Amino acid sequence: MKICVLVKQIPGSEATFNVTPDGRWIQESGLPFEMNESDIYALEEALQIREKMGEGEVFVVTLGPDRCQKTIREALAKGADRAIHIKEEAPFCTDPLTIASVFTQVIREENPELVLSGLQSDDLGFGQTGVLIGEMLGMTTATLVVATEIQDEDIRVKRELEAGWFQWQTMKLPASLAIQSGLNTPRYPSLRGIMTARKKEIKDVSFNDLRNVDFLQSFKKLSIQHAEKHTEMIEGSVDEIVSKLVNVFKNEIRIN
Amino acid sequence: MDKLFFTEEHTMLVEMVRDFANTEVAPIARELDETGRFPEEIVSKMGKLGLMGIPVPEEYGGAGMDTVAYAAAVMEMAKVDASVAITMAAHTSLGTMPIVIAGTEEQKRKYVPQLASGEILGAFGLTEPEAGSDAGATKTRAVLDGDEYVVNGGKIFITNSGKAGILLFTTQIVENGKSIGIGALIVDTDNPGLKIGPKEKKMGWRASDTRQLFFEDMRVPKENLLGQPSDGFKTFMKTLTGGRISVAALSVGTAEGAYQKALNYSTERKAFGKEIYKFQAIGFKLADMATQIEAAKLLTFHAAWMKDQGMDITKEAAIAKLYASEAAMKITTEAIQVLGGYGYVKEYDVERFFRDAKVLEIGEGTSEIQRMIITRQLMKTLRKTA
DSSP states (O other): OOEEEEOOEEEOTTHHHHHHHHSSSBTTTTTEEEHHHHHHHHHHHHHHHHHHOOOEEEEEEEEEOOHHHHHHHHHHHOOOOOOEEEEHHHHHHHHHHHHHHHHHHHHHHHSSEEEEESOTTTTTOOOOOOHHHOOOOOOOEEEEEEEEEEEEEEEEEEEEEEEGGGEEEEEEESSEEETTSSSSSOOOOHHHHHHHHHTSOOOEEEEHOOOOOSSSSSOOOOOOOOOOOOOOOOOOHHHHHHHHHHHIIIIOOOOO | HHHHHHHHHHHHHHHHHHHHHIIIIIGGGHHHEEEEEEEOOOOHHHHEEEEEETTTTTGSSSSSOOHHHHHHHHOOOOOOHHHHHHHHHHHIIITTTTHHHHHOOOHHHHHHHHTTTTTEEEEEEOOTTTSOOOGGGOOOOOEEETTTEEEEEEEEETTTTEEEEEEEEEEEETTEEEEEEEEHHHHHHTTTTEEEEOOOOSSSTSOOEEEEEEEEEEEEEEEGEEEEEGHHHHHHHHTTHHHHHHHHHHHHHHHHHHHHHHHHHHHHOOOOOOGGGGGGGHHHHHHHHHHHHHHHHHHHHHHHHHHHOOOOOOOHHHHHHHHHHHHHHHHHHHHHHHHHHHHSSGSSHHHHHHHHHHGGGGGTHHHHHHHHHHHHHHHHHEEEEE
């Protein structure tokens, strides 16, 4: 089975962010970058499916600038067979439809039976790419996937619903699945994997060459919210204080 | 520094070890220290990842990485748990690499793949009750009897020895009734003549397996001789310089682990209305710690890099080991001071790093021996330039 995994590089969660002078993006110098969390699980799921089936190919597709090479190598070190790097320079596209259409062109050529993506990226968090790609490629799609089972022409997936409920669903292949974090135990890259990653193929393609739709949305201004302390003195008689406090609890702090 | 010595592979290795150490080892580090349990499950996982054979050539089942990679991995592990780091380091640089360097092709094929995959653990015995720093004074005797050596004597303070599949040890080699020098033998640990003592109760490195060994008419096949005694003891000792890089790397890691905890604490703990790092008395301690760590790290990676270039590192390895181990002792002491009373209780782990640091000034040649080696090297270059 040929499996495509979408892998995104995002700023590390422990990083401190500053906005660029033009207010359109974050300052990248000195920031640690890492693989998006749910993509790590998507990659692991792909590797496990390949291992269970005893054959097949796992390739990763990444959109982003040169720094993404590190994340791509990490995926290769963990066991992906090869990679396609859709190169993009700042200012980066943040429009999910454009991104999905570019990915779609690359993936269509490869014709995989399964496309796995993380549920959402931990930086922008739109959660749309996997679903849009599935739609554009005419694949069946599922989100919030927490388990997979390949059954000949079909794939059976377990989806996480609200309030602790789950749903099993059987879908036709090819399929595009958005994977929820925590469904497996991601492996560490072995030393052998690290040493062979360099020898694996990374094909470069250009984002601008593939872009065929206009951006429907873009960032106008990025700002970082700072928590501010605010102290309000409640005065009056005991009854007045109590009723004002109840109002604060109910309507501001929202204690039910 | 990463830019100076690290390739992309080195960075990936360091990130993997960091992730592994924080996820798998950190949650049990205190338990291992308190109980002294040897973490077989961790060692087994490390073997599968390739961490038990980092510098071993690929043809013998290793990862085929260099000394810089090996030192970086030991350092990273020691930031979290020095016991696990020394288990890996002693296994690799002492239990495995002497066979890679001095072994016959047959010995390499027989032993190295099992060691490099972590399938069996390696140990190395040099120190004896009456021969520690003065390793040349070894009393253990291996007397050739037909096709076998008959070994009597014993070793002390041998890391990994209770868990090892094979043991390398130094001994006087006696043939035709006379000693022909000091050599090393490889012995399977199920040899009936090998008696393994109980686990030592130590101040630090508590989860590392350290024992005394007794050789009683232990018969070892002649072909298990490692290297030739006629090459001289000094030649063999050279293969051990890797061990000094191990301890230097362990020192940097131990120091950095304690420093990181002190640094974090200093930004959280407030006294007299402000975070304590804002007091010069604490801030300067942190600055000194960071400076010493940086210096120790550079010395260690420089020595490792020189080794990878095939240069003689007798002096550089001794300097790195001496400086880094003494820095680790100072830094872990100061880290406790930064935490005050909290530093003295086990809950904050800093006292564990302090206890783990002391042995660094003792093992693989004491600080005094390192100074002796460095002085000797200084005199050698002095003669050359005169």
